[in-house]
Amino acid sequence: MSTLTDMRRDMNARMFKQQRNMWIAVALVLGCLPLFYGGSDFALTVSIQIGMMIIFSLAYNMLLGQGGMLSFGMAVYFGMGGFLSMHFMNMIEADTVWLPMALLPVVGAFIGLVLGLIIGSFSTRKAGTIFAMISLGIGELVAASSLIFVKFFGGEEGVTGDRTMGPEMFGVDFASELEVYYLVAAWVFIATLLMFLFSRTPVGRMANAVRDNPERAEFVGYSQRFVRLISFAGAGLFSGLAGSLFAITYEIVTEETLNAVTSGAPLIMVMIGGAGYFIGPIIGAIFYTLLSTVLSNYTEIWLMYVGIIFVLTIMYLPAGLTGLLLMHNPIIKAKKLKRILPVYGKIALPVIGIFLGIVGLLEVGHYAHNASAGDMTMSLFFVSVDTSSYLPWIFFTGILVGGFMLAKKQAPSVAETYEEVHKEALGGGDK
Amino acid sequence: MTSAIHLVDLQKSFGQTAIIRGINLEIKKGERHAIIGPNGAGKSTLFHLISGKYEPTAGSVKLHGNEITGLPPYEIYRKGLSRSFQVTNIFHRMTVYENVRCGIMWNMGYKYSFWNRVDTTEEINLKTEAVLEEIGMVERAMTPAGLLTYAEQRALEIGITIAGGADVIMLDEPTAGMSHSETEQAVALIRKISENKTLVMVEHDMGVVFGLADRISVLVYGEIIATDTPDRIKENEAVQEAYLGTEHDDDA
Structure with missing residues (x-):
């Protein structure tokens, strides 16, 4: 038994305690937050939006921060998860299928996973410019088809549904904003925990290795392409889940969820928050959503400010806000x-x-x-x-x-x- | 007994330029085999061909009697061949500990697992710690690999290579750029890690080569002109001519 082993066990035991306390704290905060809002629907709406964006940007960081893949087309998984969830919601309403509304995000996650596997199977061969260009191309392709296949995507009006028509569970029908908040909060907790755990698995560690040095990873038994594919499929899965929450929250999904602005959002959030840290995208999502919802109440050109902050962050804070905080x-x-x-x-x-x-x-x-x-x-x-x-x-x-x-x-x-x-x-x- | 590595008429050309021109070589199981030769003879290219970085233009490579010609590097690694690099090739942003851990997970059967937690899997960590002990880097375990000294990075390079327990180890110039004392340490390490294994190495330092190798192959202009024990290689006229003809390289 070496001293290193003792040290590592000691460190792990401490980390385990810290992490367990942190997750309990996260659950408490998520559970108690609405108590401080004094019944304000605006605060609830913003919180729900932040929750969705946290999942979306964490999923994005599975690619960028952990896997070294720069994607310009994450809206594909978010939007398709949203659209198919919406169609599924309508099928639930028509009694074609039976599914409690609270489990609808599983459908979105599945769609994201399948799409991630299909598109990832050819786009993850290489990282770098080629990957970025393919993601941009696929993103534009899907965004364009949303206005071509009117029947599926509903044209410019999009597809609408009614989240209250599902089978009731414990008397919850999601008619109130508060019930939607708790649904989103629960999924945020689950998704965040799963993504955190993923980064600690063998394949999650190898995603970092492939990011740092894809060649060497191949000489320790790992196909760089397959490691990337797994990260990619995971990112698709959680993006689809976020899209599904979008469908439930707004009861409408339009082509906007598929376009380049939606693809750019997680990139901006991750870079502002800090791609190098697990918590970075969370901080970025909170900052970005607060900025966009609050600022847009005061000024029409709020997007310009987001852009300026984005550029300034890239130039002066390459490690993001999280990096700035951790410096201290x-x-x-x-x-x-x-x-x-x-x-x-x-x-x-x-x-x-x-x-x-x-x-x-x-x-x-x-x-x-x-x-x-x-x-x-x-x-x-x-x-x-x-x-x-x-x-x-x-x-x-x-x-x-x-x-x-x-x-x-x-x-x-x-x-x-x-x-x-x-x-x-x-x-x-x-x- | 089948040989560890068996090359039959192996050839590699880049465009019109033939770099490896028909190599036949058998490396026996359990031997320490050194490949020497003047600069530009194709030693590194030969390594790349065997380990799967390059695909041969013609000929075949067999590992323990199984055809591995043209397989990707990770498939060859899974069949029990692991190699190091001449230019240090590590995971710079990860710690030394994590670097070594990357080298052991596949062969311990964790593969592409996303259901095991690395931190709490005792088996993985104990093995990692054993390897760190072996390469003498316990003190530096939590240092990011990019911050190590050159000699330490070379040792880590060897650590990653041997971590998975492959039975054929290929080292590409393991002591290049090291001082005299660092070289001595490296040689001791190589001797230790290659016990009961097959070792193939490219090396410029003749002291290291003649001290370690059971057999030596001399590669000149893409062809092997001699394969023999160190003593007989010293006396080989063709070898002397090749070395004297290009550059004087004894005990560099």
Whole structure:
């Protein structure tokens, strides 16, 4: 019995406890969340959407983060899972088949799995550019056929259904938003747990190995293509499940669930959240959905902001928001966060200035371009702004440029303080 | 007794250029066999042909009497042949521990399993730890492989290769670029891991070759000009001519 064995057993035992507590906490949070909403349907709706997106982006990260495959066509599995679930829902209503509505996501998951196996059988031969191009092609192909095969996809109106018409289980018929929330929450828990466990199986570990070095994986007995195919089929399965939840929640599925915007969403969520961490896509999904639902209440050009945040994340935070948070983990553990916060406070002001400048310019520009003649005064940040004058342009450009220059001046000292505190935290924490 | 590896008229051309021009070679079970030859003789290409990285243009490769010509690398590995690489070929973003673990899962029967948990499967981890002990990397187990020193990466390369317990081990220049003391350690390691196994290796360091090998084959311009014991190879005129004719390479 070597010391390494003891160390590993010790570590595993600790990790097992940590993980078990974490999953209990997740279940508790999912279960209790609606209690804090005070009956707000908007909060429930947003939570449901976040739940769907968590499953979808985690599924996407089975490809990108764990398997090293960049897909531009995940909407195929999400949308097809949704459409077939919707047809199945209508068959349940017509009494052609018997299935409790709560189990409908199994149908979506199965569709995703089958499609994943079929498409993966030829697209996973190589990773990299070839894989990305095939996924784009298939995505466009399916999106285009949704407007050609009108009978199946319902044309531009899509397909509708009624989730309350299924056989009742325990007196639940999903007529209320709250019941739908708990259905989605239960599936989020199951899917997240399964995907987490998958990443710890032999084939899940080999997915990482194939991502890092496909050639070497072949020389330890694994066909890189088959390992990718399994990841791909799994990603299809959980995307289909998410699509099914979409069908249940909105009771309508249109061609929008198949198009490039839907394919891009999980990519954006994963990159913002951090592809290198299991929790990254979850954080990305929460951030993205909150941003899009809340922002879209205030501004028409919210998608532009999502785009800007996406680009900034790629440029400055390659490890995503999760990476940014975890950078501070040792500092928090060593209780040295107090030392670094004042420095962050100093750079916060110029950064806020940059954002205000960007938002101001975009909003004023957007308003001036679209406003009806004679009505050039808009309300921005609770102030009325005359968009026909030069003043707002000069003002916002001023704080943008000023903020940028100040931030650039501050940045080296912030980085320096971080390095210093981080080093201390590591040195002091371990010994 | 069938030989471990049997090559019959093996040939490989890239376009018009013939790199391997008809090799016949039998490597006996349990022997340590070294392949030497001047730069560009085709030693690495020969390795790639046997291990399945390249497909031969003509001829056949047999492993324990079974035809393996043209099979993909993972099929050949499953039949009991494992190889290392001249340019270190490891999983850089994974830890040393995980690197070795990748090398043992298939042969322990876990294959494409998605129903076993790796962390809690005692059998897998005990074997991994035994291999780490054998290659002397217990201390570095939790280090990402990309952060190892060059010599450590070479040792890990050998660790991944032997982890699955394959009975034919092929090492491509295991001591290339190592210092004298590192080479000594590597030789001791190779001697240990190749006990009761068939070892085929390409090596430039003549000290290593003559110290380890039971038999030596000399490859020149895609042909084997001699296969014999180290003593007789030293005295072989054709070998001397080949080496003196290209570059003086004794005990480099």
